[in-house]
Amino acid sequence: MIEEPYRWVEAIANRREYIETQLAAGSPIAAVGYRGGILFLTLGQARQKIFEIYDRIAMGAIGHPGDIERLRMGAIELASTEGFTRSAADVSLRRLAHYSLSPVMKSAFEQVYGAPFLARLLFAEVGAHPEDDLFLRVEYDGGIATNGATFAQVRQNFAVLSGTRQSTELMESFLKTEHAPGATFEEAFKTALDAWSIGHLALQKDDAKDLPERATVTKYRQEQLAATGIEAAILERDASAAIRFRPIPDKEARVLTGD
């Protein structure tokens, strides 16, 4: 039946709707660049969502744990073999996402007899300077959104991942106005935390078109911090060590919240 083009399109549309529903509850993840590196932040207590991929690359993900795991393993496998046969400097997020992850996710999505990947991924690669930082989001259908690797776009030094489009867009518009490129780590941490709160708040409502009031965000943030754990990790820009990824324990993160 899906040999007919229309049926195929319909099947794909159904599948898209199904996946979107499955991902809709996913707690947001914010990745923001600051002077000394890149910070990944989310709140939750269910399971780990921020992972180390290679020396300079980290990943955040929402979706089905089994699918996230398969993609994570695949990414680590590729990066590690590349880093081993060539060098760590040859491992690039751009190639990893465009040549390997995206085609695989696309074909899994479009082969309607097989299972698609129920996952949405957020990657970041720390560069020598803030303007070299690369942020990249890979969708379940293989679609890629970057922070602007072309000249036509104004480069953003942040990226977000959330369950719904609405939540994603609100987080992005918040960071666009609130997050400064030269921010310190402490500033970036607070902005990321607020971005998370806005994104999570938007998931609870059906029609969150505008950014909520400041006081609402603060109140929501404090409520959530009391109930759940902070999961954060940084990619350090400091080139003295090869491995830049460092998880920030909840205890250390609590101090930075300012609440």
Added chain:
Amino acid sequence: MDKFPAAFGQNFSGASEDFPALLRRKDLLSAAATIDRAGRGPRSREPSWAPTEATTILAFKFSGGVLVAGDRRATAGNVVVYDRADKVLEVDRNSIMAIAGVPATAWEMARVLEHSFQYFRRTQLQEMSVDGKVRALSKLLRDNFGFVMQGVGMVVPIFATYDSNSSPEARLYFYDAMGAQFEATDYAATGSGSPAVRGILYYANHWGEKSLKELDENEAVAITLRALDTAAESDTATGGVDRTGKIFPIIKIVSRDGITTLPEEKIAAVFKKSVA
């Protein structure tokens, strides 16, 4: 349904496979060399070229952690090939591998080992245990034994690591070419110049003013330089300290805070004061 087109396996299972196995699956690491029943490799004969081997490396525990040092000379037969070889390699944040033997094999081994530890941490989301790390090196040596039997690729490493969760915290191991691992309580030395070094360290540990583990950093560096200088006195394959070229041994210290490489000026100062 056909397989995925990209270079991306469908069956990722980090749980069942270690990094060398991954490399073999992707044809990036040669298969373990085989040996026949008589214990010989595929073609056991004298190599037509002299492999670069022989050196002196040493390591001992002192008050500030574990000190690992190696001379800088690389030789092939009676020819000095290189006088700035780095035989003390960092494999992760708190593990050092020092190598005596054929550099080509040893550096490749260090590279595999380094990636193995990272790969394990990244896929399994936990650090590999000290025993796991020690065993990983042992396995690489074992896989390499076929080449050793053919007269090429002999490597005899020292492995030093610091683990704040184990007791004792500082751990020091040396290996034989077949992969047997021996944990050293105080010190270890391998390579062609090691008999002299072992004599010195044994003497210092038993009848010196202080035992090795009580030495402070400067004293530890002094005895290291003296030992390597003594080894170089009788062993042509050991560089010791080149007084004219100002080439000093590589000395690294692993402690609770990670690994520090002693700067050349510091070694030079100790050398001037206590050795020259």
